[in-house]
Amino acid sequence: MKVGFIGLGVMGRPMALHLQRAGHEFFVWARRPESAAGLPATICATPAELGRQCEVVFTVITSSADVEGVALGENGLIAGMEEGSVLVDCSTIAPDVARRIAATLGERGIHMLDAPVSGGAQGAIDATLAIMAGGEAAVLDRVRPLLECLGKRIVHVGPNGAGQVAKACNQMIMVAAIQAAAEAMRLAAASGVDCGKVREALAGGSAASRVLDVMGERMVRRDFAAGIEARLHHKDFGLVLEAARQSGVPVPLAAVVGQQLNALMAQGWGRDDTASLLRVLELP
C-alpha cells in the first residue's frame, strides 16, 4: 500500500519505521527536511504532494493548529488527497478540532480517523501503543492492518472526535496519578522514610499502578530526563480543561493538577520528564 507519514518526532519516527518495514511504499513530508534523514522513503515537497500519492496518510504532530494547517492549510493534504483515501491523525489534539477537520475532509470524500496513542516513546519503539480511534468503523477496518504495525490494543471508541476524548481521559488519569505518586514520595521523604522502600512496598498492594512503577522509579532515582516531555502533558491539560469547560463538567482534581503543571513550566522544566512534579512539591 502507498502510505504517507508526516511528523517524524520522538513518537512519529519509530512509528514511521514500523510502517515502512512492513513493506509499504513509503512517502514522507517534514517541515525540517533533515528530520527525514536516514528514512527509506520518497521525500515530498508539500503535504499536498504527499497526499496526491498516498492511499493512507498518518500525522503525528504536536498542536491542534499545526494538524489543522497540515490538513487544511495552503498546500495541505486536502489539496492532494483523493476521494476515498484516509487520513489517520495520531496526534493529541482538541476533540472539536478533530471533528472539524474530519467534516471538512469529508466534503471532499476524504476519510479521517482520529487515532491518538498512549504508551510513550518506548511504546512507539516496541510497537505496543494503545490506539484509541474515532471515525467510521469501516474506515478503521481498512487501516487496521497498518495500525497493527504500531500497537497491540486498537479500540474503536466512537465517531470522529471520540478517540481524542478517550485520549483526554487517558491524560487526566495518568498525570493525576503522577501527581499522586509525587505527593506520596514527597511525604515519605519528608517523614524520613526511604522512598524506594515505600514504592516497593506499595507495588504489591492496592495502590500498584504502571505510573507508580515507571514514574515512581524515576522519582526515587531522581532521574528527570524526559521520557515524554512535561510540556506536552501541560499542553494536553489545556485541552482537557477546555473540553471540560465546553461540556460544563467540573473536574476539580484535573484543575489542581493543571496548576502544578503551570508551576513546573514556570521553573523551566518543560523539556524534562513529568516526574518533575515531585520537584514542584519540593519548592516551598
Added chain:
Amino acid sequence: MKIGFIGLGIMGRPMALNLIKGGHEVTVWARRAESMQPLLAAGARAAASPADAARGNELVISMVADAPDVAEVMRGVASGAEPGLVAVDMSTIAPGAARRIGEELAAAGVDFIDAPVSGGEVGAIAGTLSIMAGGSQAGFAKASPAFACMGKNIIHVGESGAGQVAKAANQIVTGMGVLAVAEALAFASKNGVDGAKVREALLGGFAYSRILENHGQRMLDRNFKPGFKSWMHEKDLNIVMQTAHELGLCLPGSAATAQMFNAMVGSGHGEEDSIAVLKLLEKLSGQAS
C-alpha cells in the same frame, strides 16, 4: 467630542446614553438594528457599519461580547478611520487578544486603548463604573472626557493589555470572594448557626468586604437574580486560567473556583447571578435549599 459607539447591549446602551447626556455627539452601531432605537430617540445618529461609526469621529468605543467580536468590529473601524482616531474597547477579553488587536490597529495608524469596566449594569446606568485602561498616555488623555461620563474610578494601569490584566485580576478577587462568602454562609448553616448573624458579626472585622456586604445579603435573601450572570463570570475566569496556562502561572484557588463556576453553567445556573454558587455548595454538602 464626536464619538462612535459600537455594541448596545445591557452595558453598552446606558454607557452610550451617558455620553449623550454628557453633551457628546454620538454615532451608534449595533448588529441588531432595533437595539439602536433608544439611542436614536435620545439624539444619536445611526451608523451603517463599524467603519461608518469611525468615519469623521475622534473617538470610537466598542462594548461587545468576546475577543473575536472585538477584532471584527475593530477591523471595520480601522477601514473607516481618519488620522488621529483613538479606538477604545471596553469589553472584557484576554490581555493577549487585546495586545494583538492593539498591534493591528497601530499598523493602521489607530491608537488603541483597552478599557474594561467593573460595576455591572447598575454602575453603567449610574455612570459610576470602575474603568481600568491600558495603552498610550496620549490615547488615554483623549478618551478621558468620555470615560468621565461613564465612570468614577478611572485608572490608567499601564501599556496595551494592562487594562485587561487588571480586569482579569478583578475577576480573580470577585470570583473567589463570592465563593468564600458562600462557603462561610454554608459553613454557618450546616453548623446550625444563623448566617445573617454571622455576616453581621464579620462585617465589623478584617473579613469585611463589599462582597460580604452586598452578595452576602443577597445569598441570605436567596435572591439569585442577576446582577452578574454566572456564565459571564465563568467566561472571565476562563480568560484568567488560559492566561495562567500560557504564562506558566500557578493559581490553585482560581482553578478550584473556575471549576465551581464550570459546574454551575453545566448544571443550568448560568443565567443566575454568580451567588448561585451557594446552591451548588448546598447540593454538594447535602443541604436542603
